[in-house]
């Protein structure tokens with residue numbers, strides 16, 4: 022089966038979050054299940070620079086479509102300099118504000134995706150289009166109105182909070198027929214909803230964990246889309262994300278001063294010392310907690326600030342790497358200034374430092390208010406960096422809480438808490454500190470986490486099954 026994936030980011034070429042990791046890792050895993058993926062990306066400068074064996078396959082008014090390869094990835098780039106040749110990250114100007122024409126940029130990407138999928142370029146028609154998140158959300162709508170035999174589509178929802186909602190005045194510029202501006206179409210609360218369009222027109226929908234699939238079908242978790250999600254319930258599948266175990270492996274990770282495996286956990290102490298040096302931390306009796314995250318309300322970062330006195334009181338230390346809300350950045354910089362040697366903060370995005378943190382910190386804090394899947398707890402599991410997580414979404418599905426029965430059976434891999442409040446997080450941090458003090462219990466959790474199967478291989482099989490179901494339904 023030939024699949025055209027379309028997304029706004031893809032590791033290692035361009036990454037602002039977990040979406041990139043998934044888009045970058047899935048193609049190799051799907052190949053083992055008989056699915057050949059070509060990925061369409063915007064022609065950002067970094068993507069164009071990475072493209073090898075480039076060959077033009079078509080053109081549109083906005084620019085050219087160029088096929089090629091980057092490492093193991095089969096790519097098509099949409100070289101439209103006026104839309105994508107810009108400084109800053111994929112969505113924002115260097116000053117942090119969204120580009121004002123994001124709707125037009127990603128509508129163009131989706132339109133081009135439909136053209137490629139339906140065989141209107143030099144590439145043969147694809148069997149299926151796989152759209153990721155709101156930036157690709159209009160692609161299933163364009164396919165629904167494309168001439169010729171229908172190409173089925175699957176929409177992956179990585180985060181329902183980002184919906185791509187724009188005013189009705191955008192609609193004429195989209196080039197969709199007038200009938201598409203309807204409740205049974207792209208219309209959303211009087212405007213145009215990109216993610217809503219994808220949810221409506223896609224043949225199948227994937228969310229990145231089963232618990233998140235259930236949560237978004239409720240008014241509390243549905244962010245205004247729960248009615249549509251309930252209506253399409255039989256078309257939605259929750260598949261927990263995997264991780265790229267070639268990129269994320271403590272045995273081979275070049276970012277670690279000392280590599281280790283499940284039998285040599287004591288070597289992590291060297292990496293812990295490197296984390297302490299990087300964050301200006303002194304030694305301490307309790308666990309070294311790491312945070313690697315966007316600094317936003319979703320991620321519950323404010324709760325960590327509130328629970329900080331308790332964390333420090335338990336002998337813990339904190340190393341935080343992140344970027345996001347200015348108020349949260351400021352709060353943590355202030356905390357680092359007030360607690361030198363106990364709290365270290367790096368504001369920014371640093372892939373190598375994140376690897377070092379998982380390889381050296383004792384625990385990773387993920388107190389998200391909602392979390393479609395979450396990858397940092399998976400990286401923590403893989404590296405023996407015990408995850409302390411809220412019991413929501415994919416965090417609930419991937420971490421086994423250290424309750425008495427799970428500890429006794431040797432299957433506990435981390436600590437879960439609920440409700441998502443600072444006091445419940447504080448209690449979880451205290452439990453972590455107690456378990457840490459009992460070296461054997463802690464090492465047992467580290468080993469159980471490192472034994473977990475986090476690879477994409479089995480999960481890619483579930484994706485392939487959804488793709489086949491979409492093709493069968495579309496036939």
Ligand SMILES: Nc1ncnc2c1ncn2[C@@H]1O[C@H](COP(=O)(O)OP(=O)(O)O[C@H]2O[C@H](CO)[C@@H](O)[C@H](O)[C@H]2O)[C@@H](O)[C@H]1O
Nearest residue numbers: 038039040179314315343369370371375393394395396397
């Ligand atoms: N400052 C920094 N420096 C270096 N690396 C940093 C960083 N801040 C974050 N990262 C990295 O970015 C990625 C974040 O992925 P997550 O899955 O945790 O969340 P995100 O909300 O971006 O993804 C959304 O999509 C993914 C993929 O489906 C879902 O898992 C998730 O629940 C959903 O919200 C991880 O690889 C992390 O290590």
